[in-house]
Amino acid sequence: KVGEYFTPVLKESKFxxxxxxxxxxxxxxxxxxxHHCPSWQWAAGSEASLKDYLPKDKQFLxxxxxxxxxxxxxxxxxxxxxxxxxxxxxxxxxxTHHFADTIADQVSEMTLEEGNKADVKAKGQAxxxxxxxxxxxEAVDMEDFAESGMLEAQDPGLVPTKGEKDKSKEASGGGxxxxxTRTYDLNITYDKYYQTPRLWLFGYDEDKKALSMEHMYxxxxxxxxxxxxxxxxxxxLPGPPQASVHPCRHAQVMKKLIDQIMEGGGELxxxxxxxxxxxxxxxxxxxxxxxFTQNFSL
Amino acid sequence: xxxQVMPFTSALHSAFWPLISxxxxxxxxxxxSPLPALAKYANNNKEGVPATLCLEWDAFDPKLLxxxxxxxxxxxxxxxxxxxxxxxxxxxxxxxxxxxxLWKLMLNGEAIQxxxxxxSWVLLMHADLKKYLYYYxxxxxxxxxxxxxxxxxxxxxxxxxxxxxxxxxxxxxFEDWKRLNSEISGxxxxxxxxxxxxxxxxxxxxxxxxxxxDYIGLxxxxxxxxxxxxxxRNLLTLLMIQCPEKLLGDFxxxxxxQIRHGSNPIGKSVVLSMSYSGEKLANxxxxxxWESDESGRMLPRCVNMKSSMDPQSLAESAL
Numbered sequence: 001k002v003g004e005y006f007t008p009v010l011k012e013s014k015f016x017x018x019x020x021x022x023x024x025x026x027x028x029x030x031x032x033x034x035h036h037c038p039s040w041q042w043a044a045g046s047e048a049s050l051k052d053y054l055p056k057d058k059q060f061l062x063x064x065x066x067x068x069x070x071x072x073x074x075x076x077x078x079x080x081x082x083x084x085x086x087x088x089x090x091x092x093x094x095x096t097h098h099f100a101d102t103i104a105d106q107v108s109e110m111t112l113e114e115g116n117k118a119d120v121k122a123k124g125q126a127x128x129x130x131x132x133x134x135x136x137x138e139a140v141d142m143e144d145f146a147e148s149g150m151l152e153a154q155d156p157g158l159v160p161t162k163g164e165k166d167k168s169k170e171a172s173g174g175g176x177x178x179x180x181t182r183t184y185d186l187n188i189t190y191d192k193y194y195q196t197p198r199l200w201l202f203g204y205d206e207d208k209k210a211l212s213m214e215h216m217y218x219x220x221x222x223x224x225x226x227x228x229x230x231x232x233x234x235x236x237l238p239g240p241p242q243a244s245v246h247p248c249r250h251a252q253v254m255k256k257l258i259d260q261i262m263e264g265g266g267e268l269x270x271x272x273x274x275x276x277x278x279x280x281x282x283x284x285x286x287x288x289x290x291x292f293t294q295n296f297s298l
Numbered sequence: 299x300x301x302q303v304m305p306f307t308s309a310l311h312s313a314f315w316p317l318i319s320x321x322x323x324x325x326x327x328x329x330x331s332p333l334p335a336l337a338k339y340a341n342n343n344k345e346g347v348p349a350t351l352c353l354e355w356d357a358f359d360p361k362l363l364x365x366x367x368x369x370x371x372x373x374x375x376x377x378x379x380x381x382x383x384x385x386x387x388x389x390x391x392x393x394x395x396x397x398x399x400l401w402k403l404m405l406n407g408e409a410i411q412x413x414x415x416x417x418s419w420v421l422l423m424h425a426d427l428k429k430y431l432y433y434y435x436x437x438x439x440x441x442x443x444x445x446x447x448x449x450x451x452x453x454x455x456x457x458x459x460x461x462x463x464x465x466x467x468x469x470x471x472f473e474d475w476k477r478l479n480s481e482i483s484g485x486x487x488x489x490x491x492x493x494x495x496x497x498x499x500x501x502x503x504x505x506x507x508x509x510x511x512d513y514i515g516l517x518x519x520x521x522x523x524x525x526x527x528x529x530x531r532n533l534l535t536l537l538m539i540q541c542p543e544k545l546l547g548d549f550x551x552x553x554x555x556q557i558r559h560g561s562n563p564i565g566k567s568v569v570l571s572m573s574y575s576g577e578k579l580a581n582x583x584x585x586x587x588w589e590s591d592e593s594g595r596m597l598p599r600c601v602n603m604k605s606s607m608d609p610q611s612l613a614e615s616a617l
Binding site: 065066208212241 | 301302303308311314315317340342343346347355361366368389431442443556563586587590592594598602612
């Protein structure tokens with residue numbers, strides 16, 4: 001925080017030398033992303049946290065309700081051998097993109113039946129884990145709140161939700177049911193200290209309740225979960241700390257990619273920054289299916 | 299065939315709870331009267347995800363910035379002082395009153411001028427500020443549709459109804475219209491003027507006698523091919539009250555979803571063929587609205603924010 005305060009706003013482009021961004025370049029790259037992937041949009045955030053180096057209505061980027069059908073562990077089991085590690089000195093970024101398609105296929109093939117079973121099981125485990133770990137968290141029995149006559153309040157004009165369906169044990173007539181899946185809201189902010197974009201994650205469980213950090217870890221690649229993802233105060237939003245991908249190595253990776261592309265005789269325009277960025281952070285959150293244009297290949 | 303809509307699912311951002319807690323401590327204090335608030339929904343929900351109605355950090359900010367493909371739903375928060383009030387309050391009566399308010403807005407035409415109130419919602423809650431426990435129950439008041447209203451066939455993909463070029467024009471006209479309208483709304487009428495031009499009419503314009511349109515339109519939060527989203531029900535109820543003659547016989551509804559399918563930017567949109575043979579809706583129909591809990595039961599929910607709001611827990615996890 002203090003470091004950020006004393007860091008002057010980067011004025012001159014150093015993108016090709018070091019892989020960092022000026023706020024103007026962040027803006028241009030953001031506009032480019034919004035244009036090509038309209039599920040990403042600019043947001044203003046809280047008025048108290050306005051950053052004067054960015055326009056009022058374009059403070060950070062947001063995409064909501066991004067599905068995350070599987071946990072990382074489920075994915076790694078069958079995807080391990082397909083991972084391709086991008087040449088990098090230490091650790092390395094894992095390029096998982098080329099098997100992302102397979103996952104999407106699997107998910108669409110996955111029948112609802114299976115999805116439900118897996119979900120119920122996962123939830124059972126999650127509940128056990130929760131009760132085990134957080135003994136200080138008071139379990140609240142909502143049955144206490146049951147009221148007579150409320151069953152009539154159920155609306156016949158609505159597509160039954162997962163729970164209602166389970167209860168009535170109705171034979172599903174194929175489709176016509178809401179899939180239970182985790183979803184994420186993602187934000188990209190400009191990090192003044194590291195002079196790079198920074199990705200923030202806010203997860204909801206299958207019932208649209210906020211995911212705890214422990215549960216979110218299931219959606220981060222094991223290589224990165226503990227060292228790359230941190231809980232910090234969002235620069236534009238009030239409220240509790242949120243999960244974010246620490247930006248300390250973003251510029252380095254970006255520089256590497258710029259060089260790789262240069263060697264191949266190409267040139268990486270600074271407006272492409274966020275699309276490339278989203279591609280490389282996918283290694284960290286491989287099961288979160290957010291939108292970025294597909295026509296860019298490394 | 300059975301006309302069923304995809305319900306809203308409430309989604310509360312973690313920033314909402316500190317916001318309401320702060321309001322309770324500094325402004326509301328012991329006041330239990332409804333607090334106007336703004337929720338958002340989107341019409342670009344990917345297949346399989348729930349149609350969420352989000353309450354976020356800007357729930358009380360009248361100047362909040364809406365992203366494209368995002369729409370406003372005006373509702374209110376009722377925060378009870380004690381858990382007993384929350385528990386013992388007559389929930390049916392509470393909802394009946396909310397439904398009555400909505401009915402009056404439709405009847406006196408205010409809902410036409412302010413269509414974001416058609417997606418009405420109310421959050422009944424109690425905040426246990428010491429334990430960081432929040433009990434809450436969402437309701438989305440809505441009316442049962444009469445049997446004289448029928449869905450004639452399964453929803454049709456927009457592509458089989460309108461050419462790609464027209465879909466592109468439609469989206470552009472819609473975006474332009476949205477930009478020019480101060481009261482941003484997810485409800486509108488569509489008129490195909492020529493083979494290359496699409497006109498979007500506001501509710502107020504389209505409802506006027508003699509004005510013709512081809513489709514009744516709504517920004518549709520549903521992510522299911524077979525079902526439109528729940529806001530359609532209140533829109534249809536409003537039209538049956540205000541201009542039933544425009545529905546008489548067959549009519550079409552365009553459920554606009556700003557999600558790409560192939561090269562079509564609104565390719566996931568669907569068109570409903572419906573018919574109406576009733577009269578002007580005069581008496582308030584049965585109303586519904588309480589959201590069922592995680593297991594489909596008619597129960598409120600509870601969220602524990604201790605780990606992310608309690609200074610002590612935060613300090614421990616920061617080590």
